[in-house]
Amino acid sequence: MQRIPVAILGATGAVGQRLVSILFDHPWFEPVALCASERSAGKPYGQSTRWMLPDPMPQAAATMAVRGCAPFSGPAIAFSALDADVASEIEEDWAKSGRLVVSNARCHRMRVDVPLVVPELNADHLRLVERQPYPGGGAIVTNPNCSTIGLVMALKPLDDAFGLRAVNVVTLQAASGAGYPGVPFMDLIDNAVPYIHGEEEKLEAEPIKILGRLSADGSRVEGATFGVSAACHRVAVSDGHLEAVSVSLERPADRASILRAWMDAGADTDGLRLPSAPERPLVYIDAPDRPQPRFDRGAGKGMSATLGRLRPCSTLGWKFELLSHNTLRGAAGGTVLLAELCVVKGLVPRAAGFAVLGEAMPELELEPALA
Numbered sequence: 029m030q031r032i033p034v035a036i037l038g039a040t041g042a043v044g045q046r047l048v049s050i051l052f053d054h055p056w057f058e059p060v061a062l063c064a065s066e067r068s069a070g071k072p073y074g075q076s077t078r079w080m081l082p083d084p085m086p087q088a089a090a091t092m093a094v095r096g097c098a099p100f101s102g103p104a105i106a107f108s109a110l111d112a113d114v115a116s117e118i119e120e121d122w123a124k125s126g127r128l129v130v131s132n133a134r135c136h137r138m139r140v141d142v143p144l145v146v147p148e149l150n151a152d153h154l155r156l157v158e159r160q161p162y163p164g165g166g167a168i169v170t171n172p173n174c175s176t177i178g179l180v181m182a183l184k185p186l187d188d189a190f191g192l193r194a195v196n197v198v199t200l201q202a203a204s205g206a207g208y209p210g211v212p213f214m215d216l217i218d219n220a221v222p223y224i225h226g227e228e229e230k231l232e233a234e235p236i237k238i239l240g241r242l243s244a245d246g247s248r249v250e251g252a253t254f255g256v257s258a259a260c261h262r263v264a265v266s267d268g269h270l271e272a273v274s275v276s277l278e279r280p281a282d283r284a285s286i287l288r289a290w291m292d293a294g295a296d297t298d299g300l301r302l303p304s305a306p307e308r309p310l311v312y313i314d315a316p317d318r319p320q321p322r323f324d325r326g327a328g329k330g331m332s333a334t335l336g337r338l339r340p341c342s343t344l345g346w347k348f349e350l351l352s353h354n355t356l357r358g359a360a361g362g363t364v365l366l367a368e369l370c371v372v373k374g375l376v377p378r379a380a381g382f383a384v385l386g387e388a389m390p391e392l393e394l395e396p397a398l399a
């Protein structure tokens with residue numbers, strides 16, 4: 029079976045390593061290029077990367093020479109785990125060269141013509157790529173911020189069932205969320221830092237776009253009308269963002285109906301058999317002291333969000349805890365799932381030299397290309 033050739037941009041970083049780990053063992057995608065800065069280019073990946081994952085580096089990756097990030101022929105998809113300071117232009121260059129860019133970086137997320145997608149929640153927003161200016165089927169699609177993803181997975185069923193009026197969220201975010209080497213040891217051990225640059229703004233803006241409605245003509249997202257207030261903290265945890273969430277709902281809800289809304293929620297990915305889709309996007313643990321990062325971040329192979337401690341809130345109505353893995357569901361795993369969705373939606377540019385969608389995945393019923 030022919031796999032889709034892909035490049036990983038920012039392959040040496042914290043998220044890039046997760047992409048390497050997932051994609052070298054992926055049934056649909058074949059990494060043909062590992063790209064990073066000029067500091068790393070030219071060296072074998074095994075030498076240029078300080079591998080931080082418990083699983084060994086894939087042998088095929090270790091011997092691959094790292095390339096610079098300017099576009100070249102071969103890959104049909106570019107997974108971007110680039111530093112946000114450089115991602116904007118590089119991602120545009122790949123889209124202009126007719127490739128699908130699936131990005132973890134913040135640069136293009138809030139653009140009117142760029143979909144910001146959690147595959148289970150708002151797959152229909154992918155239609156926005158029809159409005160993008162790139163030739164040859166090139167497009168940019170984006171994954172939300174790592175704290176936003178878990179939050180919106182919990183909020184969408186509540187919004188659908190009861191209507192959301194207001195959300196207050198306080199995060200305890202893992203060190204790996206700052207990339208490698210990230211926050212200095214001296215700042216983080218025996219400490220918690222009540223500031224993450226730009227994070228609160230993202231957490232307050234992105235849910236409004238993700239849970240908004242695509243306009244009838246598919247040209248833009250009409251933002252959701254609830255408000256979000258966020259306070260973000262960095263804590264000495266390796267992986268897994270914990271969030272304390274309070275919600276005000278439009279319509280009355282009791283504990284049983286909220287739990288039912290979470291557990292019965294359908295997903296836009298249902299029936300698509302995407303390899304990275306977790307069996308249960310939301311898991312609820314009925315214990316007084318869960319979820320916890322060390323015990324629960326691996327739920328659904330790191331792709332499920334874990335909920336717990338649903339209880340009344342004396343000011344907003346209801347409150348709960350949620351945990352999601354920041355470099356899996358919140359970054360690399362999320363973009364791989366998004367790329368899988370793009371494949372079945374027909375968004376992988378055939379002009380890139382890859383023309384075997386139907387042949388590669390004969391068991392899938394592919395939707396007609398959107399572009």
Ligand code: NAP
Pocket residue numbers: 037038039040041042043044063064065066067068069097108109110111112114115132133134172173174204205206207208209354355358359
């Ligand atoms: P990171 O560990 O700092 O890695 C950054 C990557 O960008 C490295 O591969 C680096 O290559 C490359 N890079 C830096 N400057 C470059 C340049 N001038 N040209 C080409 N490549 C360059 O960061 P990260 O945590 O993996 O985050 C990557 C992206 O994902 C960021 O946009 C971040 O905001 C986003 N994100 C991160 C998380 C998370 O939990 N960590 C979650 C969601 C989203 P060299 O090694 O050669 O310098």
